[in-house]
Amino acid sequence: MELEINVIDAFSESVFGGNPAAVIITDSWLSDKLMQSIASENNLSETAFLVMSKPSTYQIRWFSPITEIAFCGHATLASAFVLFTKSPEINAITFSAKAVGELSVVKSDSGKIQLDFPNTKPERVESIPNSLKSGLSIEPIEVYRNSQAYFVVYKSEFDLLSVVRDNELLKQLKPLDVVVTCQSESQEYDFISRYFWPANGGDEDPVTGSIHTGLAPFWAERIGKQELTAYQASSRGGVLHCIVSGDRVLISGNAVQYLKGSIIV
Numbered sequence: 001m002e003l004e005i006n007v008i009d010a011f012s013e014s015v016f017g018g019n020p021a022a023v024i025i026t027d028s029w030l031s032d033k034l035m036q037s038i039a040s041e042n043n044l045s046e047t048a049f050l051v052m053s054k055p056s057t058y059q060i061r062w063f064s065p066i067t068e069i070a071f072c073g074h075a076t077l078a079s080a081f082v083l084f085t086k087s088p089e090i091n092a093i094t095f096s097a098k099a100v101g102e103l104s105v106v107k108s109d110s111g112k113i114q115l116d117f118p119n120t121k122p123e124r125v126e127s128i129p130n131s132l133k134s135g136l137s138i139e140p141i142e143v144y145r146n147s148q149a150y151f152v153v154y155k156s157e158f159d160l161l162s163v164v165r166d167n168e169l170l171k172q173l174k175p176l177d178v179v180v181t182c183q184s185e186s187q188e189y190d191f192i193s194r195y196f197w198p199a200n201g202g203d204e205d206p207v208t209g210s211i212h213t214g215l216a217p218f219w220a221e222r223i224g225k226q227e228l229t230a231y232q233a234s235s236r237g238g239v240l241h242c243i244v245s246g247d248r249v250l251i252s253g254n255a256v257q258y259l260k261g262s263i264i265v
Contacts, residue, residue: 011238039063064201073209135169207238
């Protein structure tokens with residue numbers, strides 16, 4: 001079987017930035033085993049698989065190299081980029097995913113793609129797990145959590161950029177991952193973050209759209225503004241534009257094509 005594959009750098013305006021994701025569109029679902037094998041072979045943060053339900057509406061599933069993921073923002077952005085490129089006359093798409101329901105995506109005149117996600121604001125954690133405290137070289141000021149990750153708050157960008165992690169200890173937090181965050185010290189961004197996910201996909205994720213559905217409302221409340229610009233400070237880096245609107249979080253970003261080809265399975 002020959003399948004078309006696209007690799008897109010999401011949350012970036014140029015190749016080699018942001019977070020790469022593979023996108024594969026099929027007429028019907030491949031087996032779970034085959035989708036996981038393809039994702040493992042790709043060895044990217046995520047591979048997204050799409051099946052069209054009706055025009056402009058697609059079921060979507062996301063796989064990391066080691067497991068299926070309930071929700072992935074950057075691969076959703078990458079998937080929308082592929083579909084908009086294939087059908088330039090379309091400016092709105094709906095994705096459907098088991099864990100998060102329907103996700104609306106629109107293409108703006110500026111070229112950015114805006115994703116409409118559920119608000120997943122985290123709650124304060126009173127008892128911090130020992131594996132989290134021991135798994136990070138710098139002690140958190142505060143810790144929060146939602147259904148995806150622990151949110152570790154630091155006082156400075158220096159701490160956030162300097163922190164060293166112990167992946168074996170952080171794996172003990174499974175199924176939750178870890179995001180470290182602080183308010184930005186530059187005028188260009190409102191907050192910055194880094195995302196560690198040894199339990200579910202790898203070491204450090206380059207840019208994580210899904211976690212900003214929790215980060216954006218968290219910082220919106222602290223900073224006192226509903227529109228925020230975020231930077232994920234991985235080695236590749238990525239910029240996310242966030243709007244908190246009640247129980248929804250709108251996340252916008254750019255994307256660029258890196259690869260288009262075929263795989264034989």
